[in-house]
């Protein structure tokens with residue numbers, strides 16, 4: 001069996017969901033998995049990762065984030081312990097360090113897997129390409145194999161691991177690039193790429209004064225808020241909410257598309273959602289081709305009573 005290392009993410013002792021996903025995927029692939037956690041309060045995540053099957057968890061205390069130092073710490077562990085497969089989340093950190101890790105190990109990287117399996121000793125991934133119009137299956141010829149997995153696209157599973165913590169040194173003192181200032185966006189909503197439910201608004205909402213309708217529906221469901229490029233370009237909401245080919249890719253369990261036509265470029269960013277609910281007054285809107293459930297009606301007639309029903313049902 002190949003030796004597998006799952007890379008997790010933690011900040012201020014709060015384990016990111018992606019850490020559970022990489023560890024669960026590693027456990028399912030290999031039968032045995034170790035994990036590495038770098039960040040502030042890293043050791044706080046060890047017990048949690050053991051519940052998903054992690055045997056040894058390497059913990060490195062470091063703050064603020066530094067891509068060079070993170071990547072070097074992973075590479076040092078891979079070289080000294082001899083891992084065959086390294087699994088990272090396809091998050092902004094994972095995207096940053098996976099390429100650095102692969103370069104340092106003189107190997108390749110396959111990224112953004114929505115499906116993953118093992119064929120012999122080779123990892124095989126599948127992911128949508130060309131804005132979701134086709135799928136590609138990829139395998140690496142080189143070793144070790146570096147793979148990133150799409151957040152929210154892989155089930156989290158329970159498995160008992162030994163959860164043995166091993167402290168490692170992470171040193172950013174010789175890094176060529178350093179973080180000068182980190183400005184966190186305000187707000188308490190769940191980050192879009194981690195959200196289990198996403199409520200997204202399109203041009204059908206007519207104007208910025210109606211965007212709160214989307215936000216209120218999202219807040220009732222504890223969901224993330226997204227938007228189409230049309231809405232973002234019009235300045236009706238912040239550009240960080242854009243979902244699609246030139247925005248974020250999300251894979252929630254439930255995606256509620258409100259007043260969204262379903263252009264191919266938008267679907268590139270949400271097509272791997274498990275259930276899609278579309279509210280659109282045009283029965284021929286392309287979004288209905290991918291929707292699990294469709295409501296053909298004026299969103300202004302549908303969303304307000306839906307909010308009231310949800311308030312009553314959820315007791316909020």
Ligand SMILES: Cc1cc2nc3c(=O)[nH]c(=O)nc-3n(C[C@H](O)[C@H](O)[C@H](O)COP(=O)(O)OP(=O)(O)OC[C@H]3O[C@@H](n4cnc5c(N)ncnc54)[C@H](O)[C@@H]3O)c2cc1C
Pocket residue numbers: 201202203204205227228229230231242243244245246247248258259260261262263264265266269279280281282285297298299300
């Ligand atoms: C290179 C490139 C990259 C792009 N990248 C992205 C991207 O990352 N993300 C993205 O989203 N787009 C992207 N686009 C833009 C994309 O092609 C579409 O223009 C955009 O997604 C349309 O957004 P929309 O669905 O909000 O608007 P529209 O296409 O205008 O759709 C609005 C929908 O609202 C419905 N509607 C109107 N009024 C109501 C009502 N009262 N009740 C219910 N329904 C109503 C209409 O029937 C219509 O279907 C990109 C385009 C290009 C060329």
